[in-house]
Amino acid sequence: MNHLATFTQIILELKNYWYNQNCIVIQPLDIPIGAGTFHHQTFFGAIGPEPTSIAYVQASRRPSDGRYGKNPNRLQHYYQFQVVIKPSPENIQSLYLKSLQALNIDLKANDIRFIEDNWENTTLGACGQGWEVWINGMEITQFTYFQQMGGINCDPISTEITYGLERIALHIQKKNNVYDIVWSNDNKNVTYGDLFLKNELEHSIYNFEYSNVDVCFNLFQTHIREAKKIITLNIPLLLPAYEHVLYGIHYFNLLDAKRTLSITERQQHILYIRTIIKRIAQKYYNLKK
């Protein structure tokens, strides 16, 4: 691989690396979600006893993180590379470090650290112990041993590795600004900015200024109602129900970006989502165990 790999090459290399570690390389979920963890393959994969081993790129949306395309390092839409393996292999940490080497990151020249970060996602009813992995002070990966998913204790334990692709590209390409990242250099240099700057700007304006609170609230309610309905069917439709909850969470995040929810209201929404997620997880677990 070229020393200064393009964004595309970084993705290809990671796919290749984990493919060679016997991961099934799947494709992103086609729903707006806040992190790779929400992909149904990860969510359901972490529940229950059967082994899993998957890797994929996932687009992630966090409306509150929009900075109108002005911040060199914060985006409301970005890409994660996600690896989930269950049960967690004994050498998982060294597998991860080798993946960095595969990206030509020099482990002897950079300061790589594992900083405690116990991950928790209240809406998913999930938690785990792990680290932020830092390279010279910049977080490039979240490394987690899931302890709970959908409110169910994980057994066996899965390891989740989530790479922040833009952050890794910033490091590899020695760029200061995410929009300067070279996406592809086949014929002409296409940058991250060429592809996404306008996207960032427009979505920031929308998320913070023009999104309609009533619309978002209604969509939230509609999706959650639909989810509730289809989990109570005689033969519950758990995957579609889960996906409706994901849509609901996205509209909740949009409401959150506008700071329209008071602290307690916000908490109530989160708890409401969690109860439904837990019911889905429990039903799924009962089918699988």
Add this chain to the structure above:
Amino acid sequence: MNKTFLIEIGTEELPAKSLRTIAESWKNNVIAELVKHRVKYDEILWFATPRRIAIKIEKVHITIKKHKKRYKGPSIPKAFDHLGNLTQATQCWMKKLKIEINQTFRIQEKTREWLCYEHFIESQTIEQILAETSISSIKNISIPNSMKWNTNNAQFSRPIRNIIMLLDKNLIQKKILGLQTNRLLFGHIFMKKNIINIPHANTYPKILLQHGKVIADYTVRKNKIIKESQKIVDSIGGYLNIKDSLLEEITSLVEWPVMLLSNFDEKFLNLPHEILIYIIENQQKHFAVYDLNSKKLTNNFIVISNIESTCPKNIIVGNKKILNSRFFDAQFFFKKDRKISLNEYQPLLKKVIFQNSLGSLYEKVNRMKKLISWITQFTKANLNDCLRATHLCKCDLITDMVFEFPEMQGTIGMYYALYDGEPKNVAKAIKKHYSPKFSKDIIPSNSIAYSLSLVDKVDTLVGLFIIKKNSTSGDKDPFSLRRLAIGIIRIILTKKISIDLLKLLKKSLNTYNFINERNNIIQTLKKFILEKLYFIYVKQKYNSSIIKSVLACDITNLIDLDLRIQTITNMYNSNIFKSLIILYKRISNILTSSKEILYDRINDAFLTEIEEQNTVSLLKYIEKKIQNFYLKRDYKSILFELYNLNEPVYNFFKKIKIKDKNISIKINRLTILKNIQNLFLKITDFSYLC
């Protein structure tokens, strides 16, 4: 013979904030286990890095004395019946111990004889004991947040990947937490990938240093960090001001600290320095560098990296880049926030819920305004400034900056107030009104700030009692009621605010306008706060009887309470006070043993004896005299005055029989005693001191 014992647990990166506690807790557990097994040793050392914790015991006595254990059976009369046969009790006892009668013997203790059995405890080898000690000491380490990592159900702070257990040269074979012990040490994860075969327990931690690029000794690492960072700042005329908790955290983050100087974009120095320092220290784990002369923050900082890099420039530049981008984010929020003044955020407090059913923060602030208008007469703070500070104190909770950096609440408010040209005192009070936040936190010196802090805390505490969140069962205090109460007490006492607690609570309760059972709430609250007060004094090693005696007087002015406790504590061991206690006891004994209904006041017509008359006139004189001392709360002088009664009253007892034939005279004499007792009780309830 003595040997060295070593156990090292190799882990994935342990949480820096609890590393030290984990290692020390382990060491203490090992000590306790060794005591239990009667193992003697010279010294016990602990080691800790992010990737390992270890215990080394030097000069373990490996010869273990066999010891006899004695089992006492039934006493002889109960052991045999009158024919000399074994009783049921003896048979049961022997069956339990699996022994025959010929293995027993008799012992004489005092006047009785017993059946007895002794045997030598089959002693374990030292290896067995050390392995057992290791297992249970690990199991009992107090871990704030434990996890599972594989299928064997083992739990620890982070995954354990390796365990070494050596006694001198010998490997102690054992399976611990699903892992087989071995003698392989792992060097620094990036600098030395090699695995080191450790030949002897006493080569630890030297071997790690020489072959593994790991400083296992926590203190050595810590000192290296301080020393080398100091060297760097000395070379640039800088100054370090390292918080202890940060130094501990950083020491726990590295196996091989290498200090590097970096800097961020100077333009960010325009942002509030607290924010910059927060990001530098708490988020990025660097040392901020200040100017040696002005002690002001500079744009230099020290990176404590974990590697002797082949290209240190990477680390310097990388850290600089990330710090700049974090500051950039802070600046973004800052600019966004500053589009309107702090004052303009005030109406927006309406949409922030303070506590479910206690309304919004806007309403809380309005209640606080009412309360502070009343309280300033006691705190002597400027009313207008107080009102302004109250008006603004919660505004920053709406800002993006506080949303992003919640720990900065108050501080952000202060800065924004200063930019708006609010008075300095007011701005400072906005920052400081959350203090004291914990029991040893500093109390603000600014009178606006502590008035506001007091009002804020009282309002919250009262509110939580109204909605019945006042259960503090067990150790949990989810709404930090204790912390609030202690904060209130500490402010009042430290700042000598002579305020009546009951009135304060009532005033605050009246600012809430939807409650029934007012009296109930006030009484439970009063009890709650005074209980906390009691524990504060107990913690400061005051005599608990003294505290109880004063608290029994139902005084609700905390300053008054404190003065009494102080005065009595100071005089408690003096002869004067001891005599007062004896005197009180004597009087009180007589009064409790008599059943008569006493007069309301002493009737001079029944004073028959001269000693009686003298006592009464002295009593009246003293009563009058101490009235003045009470106004001045001069309890010491009151005690001295009471002491003047000592001799006359003893004379009275000596010369006069209380039980006179004439019932009226008798009752009158008891009434005199009652009056004296009342005088005592005005200062404190002496019955707790008898």
